């Protein structure tokens with residue numbers, strides 16, 4: 001499975017406020033399917049900045065990015081949203097679950113947006129993901145009734161629901177204690193075997 | 206599918222902030238309620254005030270103006286053809302206000318199917334004799350049945366029975382003001398003098414109250430035959446023909462047509478009473494202005510609440526976008542929220558507006574000058590409800606437009622980095 005699914009060519013990023021500084025300098029690399037890769041660097045070196053670009057949320061950069069062989073350079077906002085929905089799962093340091101919905105519905109939302117499966121099927125798939133992460137019992141709770149570690153696992157389930165090519169994690173364990181960090185870490189490692197997804201995530205140490 | 210998803214997200218956001226949503230909806234409800242009640246009431250008042258005139262005024266009035274002849278003898282002279290002739294001190298000749306070709310006109314009116322009906326009338330200048338004093342007055346000789354059918358005569362006879370005018374010979378229905386001046390009760394006999402000096406005794410069988418006091422001090426009614434007797438004229442003497450049309454808006458055009466056709470003066474109601482039309486259009490304008498102001502204020506309320514909601518939901522919007530919802534989707538979510546507030550608030554407003562109008566409609570309202578009115582007048586025109594409905598949706602859409610755009614432009618990177 002040596003298929004390249006993400007290719008970065010000479011990606012540079014500047015911030016102009018308060019003074020112009022270059023945070024990313026001509027970053028070029030590629031990632032294969034099914035790999036588990038970490039980006040390591042000290043705080044403030046630009047890990048998050050890079051991940052926002054790779055996840056297509058930040059379009060203000062120079063250089064070229066292609067995902068699954070397609071260049072992201074000239075895509076419109078709506079098309080990029082579609083790519084994120086279909087091909088990328090993102091787990092943030094903060095869980096960002098919506099308290100207006102229960103856990104299951106939170107996981108379902110990106111699947112419903114994709115519109116590939118019926119609502120019933122999406123629900124079934126979301127439930128499967130929760131099961132993989134061992135939190136299927138919490139499916140009908142409201143996110144703020146869960147512990148920090150559980151919330152983060154729901155966020156991972158949400159990132160997985162559309163079977164993306166890549167799951168990106170930006171310090172996904174940053175807010176967790178040691179035990180939960182290990183659990184989440186193990187999940188990510190295990191995912192790289194049990195799914196064909198590629199996991200890219202950054203951590204501070 | 207997508208539509209359903211957008212709706213379900215909108216509903217969840219709404220439910221999560223149901224108190225604010227309720228306040229916003231109540232704002233819309235209140236303004237639509239007031240809009241409906243105000244316009245129904247105002248337009249009811251307008252109709253009532255117009256009714257004062259329109260009920261009793263013919264759409265077209267045909268009569269003979271006493272004026273100097275347009276054709277003077279000099280115009281017939283061969284010698285002065287092509288000259289300008291100036292004639293001074295012309296006087297009208299001793300001609301009566303009678304409509305001469307009355308039977309022919311009647312026949313033409315009978316055959317014109319734009320005409321709802323017509324009532325002949327005699328206008329007689331008189332003096333009411335009260336002891337040593339003579340009060341000027343006008344007696345209208347009317348065809349009682351037609352007058353009642355076309356011009357609601359019955360509604361305005363506030364005492365006595367209008368039909369007695371036809372059945373009792375030499376009877377009169379006095380204007381309320383005139384009766385008060387003459388101290389004449391029902392059944393009394395009053396004496397009138399015509400402008401030519403003839404006197405006549407008439408029995409009072411009723412009071413007439415038009416709602417316009419100046420008129421009621423002067424005008425009285427008698428049957429046509431009584432009026433003819435009073436004036437010493439034969440039974441084909443008629444001074445006015447009052448025509449009522451099937452549609453009041455045809456009046457100006459048809460007045461011109463009849464004027465030419467019958468060689469007679471023909472005045473349409475619009476020309477005769479232009480001041481009333483101006484009055485009602487200004488009252489309507491004011492009520493629309495107030496109603497629409499209310500709606501715009503409610504619109505600002507919705508705008509505020511949506512802005513607040515978007516501010517609070519910044520994180521949710523960011524994550525929706527990060528997981529693949531486009532700016533357009535987010536925009537639609539908030540527009541849906543705004544429109545639902547408009548829809549439900551507006552719907553309630555229409556219902557309550559109807560209720561409030563009904564309430565006003567039942568408040569007793571008695572005034573001496575308006576004998577037929579017992580409660581406040583309300584016009585239940587569906588047009589107001591339609592305008593209210595359309596306007597509530599349009600204002601809420603506009604109120605939601607800018608906040609929604611703002612939400613759709615939220616950059617998830619900025620929000621997520623800010624955490």
Ligand SMILES: Nc1ncnc2c1ncn2[C@@H]1O[C@H](COP(=O)(O)OP(=O)(O)O)[C@@H](O)[C@H]1O
Nearest residue numbers: 015017018023042043044045046047048049050
């Ligand atoms: N909006 C911004 N404006 C200016 N500088 C920024 C902005 N966002 C991040 N930076 C700078 O870019 C650098 C990289 O930030 P970041 O990618 O968040 O680092 P990390 O590796 O800790 O995730 C930092 O030095 C930070 O100060």
Ligand SMILES: [Mg+2]
Nearest residue numbers: 047048049171
């Ligand atoms: Mg970071």
